[in-house]
Amino acid sequence: MTEPPAADQDTVIELRGVRKSFGELEILKGVDLAVRRGEVVVIIGPSGGGKSTLLRCVNLLEPVTAGQVFLEGEDLTGPGVDLNLIRRRIGMVFQQFNLFPHLTVLDNLTLAPRRLLGLDRREAERQANDLLSRVGLADKVDAHPRRLSGGQQQRVAIARALMMSPHVMLFDEVTSALDPELVSEVLDVMRDLARSGMTMLCVTHEMGFARELGDRLVFVDGGVIAEQGRPADVLDDPRHPRTRQFLHKVLR
Amino acid sequence: MPSWVAPVAGYLAGGLLTTLALAAVSIVVSVVLGTVLGALLVLPSRATRLAVRCYVEIWRGLPIIVTLFFIFFVLPVVGLRFDTFVAAAIGLCLWGSSNVAEVVRGAVQSVPHGQADAAAALGFPWHGRMRHVVFPQAVRRALPPLVGLVVNLTQQTSLAAVIGVLDLLQAAQRSIERLTLSSGVTHAVPILGAVLVVYFVICLPLTSLSRRLERSLRQG
Numbered sequence: 001m002t003e004p005p006a007a008d009q010d011t012v013i014e015l016r017g018v019r020k021s022f023g024e025l026e027i028l029k030g031v032d033l034a035v036r037r038g039e040v041v042v043i044i045g046p047s048g049g050g051k052s053t054l055l056r057c058v059n060l061l062e063p064v065t066a067g068q069v070f071l072e073g074e075d076l077t078g079p080g081v082d083l084n085l086i087r088r089r090i091g092m093v094f095q096q097f098n099l100f101p102h103l104t105v106l107d108n109l110t111l112a113p114r115r116l117l118g119l120d121r122r123e124a125e126r127q128a129n130d131l132l133s134r135v136g137l138a139d140k141v142d143a144h145p146r147r148l149s150g151g152q153q154q155r156v157a158i159a160r161a162l163m164m165s166p167h168v169m170l171f172d173e174v175t176s177a178l179d180p181e182l183v184s185e186v187l188d189v190m191r192d193l194a195r196s197g198m199t200m201l202c203v204t205h206e207m208g209f210a211r212e213l214g215d216r217l218v219f220v221d222g223g224v225i226a227e228q229g230r231p232a233d234v235l236d237d238p239r240h241p242r243t244r245q246f247l248h249k250v251l252r
Numbered sequence: 253m254p255s256w257v258a259p260v261a262g263y264l265a266g267g268l269l270t271t272l273a274l275a276a277v278s279i280v281v282s283v284v285l286g287t288v289l290g291a292l293l294v295l296p297s298r299a300t301r302l303a304v305r306c307y308v309e310i311w312r313g314l315p316i317i318v319t320l321f322f323i324f325f326v327l328p329v330v331g332l333r334f335d336t337f338v339a340a341a342i343g344l345c346l347w348g349s350s351n352v353a354e355v356v357r358g359a360v361q362s363v364p365h366g367q368a369d370a371a372a373a374l375g376f377p378w379h380g381r382m383r384h385v386v387f388p389q390a391v392r393r394a395l396p397p398l399v400g401l402v403v404n405l406t407q408q409t410s411l412a413a414v415i416g417v418l419d420l421l422q423a424a425q426r427s428i429e430r431l432t433l434s435s436g437v438t439h440a441v442p443i444l445g446a447v448l449v450v451y452f453v454i455c456l457p458l459t460s461l462s463r464r465l466e467r468s469l470r471q472g
């Protein structure tokens with residue numbers, strides 16, 4: 001455990017022995033996970049198994065109880081780390097979108113780059129328009145979030161995260177709150193992003209997405225990584241009985 | 253028009269000015285101080301929260317009239333003497349600011365946690381999350397209950413009469429007493445009727461504003 005942190009710049013995220021408790025209840029019981037640059041890691045597992053908690057420990061929205069989290073070799077759990085600066089490099093997209101309802105789509109995108117990066121309005125809006133075109137919502141710049149469908153809101157949320165030019169993106173069941181017919185428009189954006197070389201850590205129940213785009217599939221159960229491997233291998237030939245049981249339920 | 257009407261009306265008008273002044277002072281101080289206190293109640297610092305919580309629970313929990321008696325009759329014993337208007341204003345501000353603080357705290361905490369999470373994930377420090385994301389949404393949620401409190405404060409100014417402030421209600425009461433002494437007729441019905449109409453006219457636009465705000469909030 002005392003070896004130097006992943007000095008090779010190819011490891012973007014590394015968790016070492018991460019534990020997380022809420023009061024008496026231990027949710028993560030020692031998670032080790034390294035994500036290489038450009039890798040798409042898909043996390044699956046039963047409800048309540050700690051997938052969201054795991055993701056929130058990566059950008060330390062939840063402070064870890066024990067263990068270390070590294071971003072590009074830097075120990076985020078070390079003393080004197082400014083998490084607010086670190087989080088600019090880690091994009092996050094939530095199941096419930098969490099767009100800012102008091103702001104237009106454009107202002108949702110430009111708020112952070114203008115306030116935090118000091119971008120002037122013109123430049124921020126140019127970038128926002130580019131990203132909105134990329135997610136197919138160029139015509140919605142002036143709309144308010146509540147006027148958009150769930151799929152549109154989630155694409156705006158992805159664009160908002162991308163405005164900070166993150167080095168890695170975290171996705172927490174971003175299609176779970178959507179009507180079935182809206183799932184694919186969001187997955188299309190994620191596919192685009194994965195192909196562009198973005199490093200991604202995705203919690204999802206979309207096994208098709210995992211198989212197609214995942215470089216690695218991680219099965220989280222009972223607060224640990226019970227099994228991981230190439231998506232096709234894990235999906236077609238799970239080793240762990242819990243994985244088998246879980247997949248049997250979701251693929252049925 | 254009977255001869256008693258003009259002087260009584262003039263006297264009531266003076267009372268009304270006092271009522272309005274008392275309401276204005278209490279409302280302004282309560283809203284400003286209460287907003288600051290409410291903001292302190294959502295601060296991460298536990299000690300600050302505890303101190304403000306004590307203030308809020310005490311002054312919100314006491315009936316205003318008890319607070320007024322305390323300020324006017326008890327504090328002079330320890331050498332703190334206030335004139336009736338100031339005593340009434342202090343009492344109303346204590347009650348008003350603690351209630352505003354609760355409204356502000358509730359509004360801030362009613363903004364879903366996901367909002368602050370999303371702002372934090374973008375890299376906003378705590379004050380940035382509050383300033384750009386949480387407070388703007390909390391203000392919209394706080395407005396209808398705040399207008400309600402403003403109405404309530406205006407109504408509660410009538411309690412100042414019990415410690416002798418010459419407000420609208422007190423002016424009415426004294427007019428009635430004097431007319432009874434001088435002419436044997438109370439004229440209570442027209443005088444109190446006028447008082448009722450005046451309070452109604454002051455508060456009605458505010459209550460309907462509160463309702464409108466609530467409706468527009470519901471429609472998002």
Ligand SMILES: Nc1ncnc2c1ncn2[C@@H]1O[C@H](COP(=O)(O)OP(=O)(O)OP(=O)(O)O)[C@@H](O)[C@H]1O
Nearest residue numbers: 022025027045046047048049050051052053054173
């Ligand atoms: N802030 C919190 N305080 C207390 N308990 C929490 C908190 N957040 C999560 N938990 C608990 O931690 C456990 C794991 O939650 P988590 O959301 O990480 O699971 P999950 O795998 O994402 O589940 P799902 O598939 O339902 O999203 C749950 O039992 C949950 O109740």
Ligand SMILES: [Mg+2]
Nearest residue numbers: 051052053173
């Ligand atoms: Mg979850």
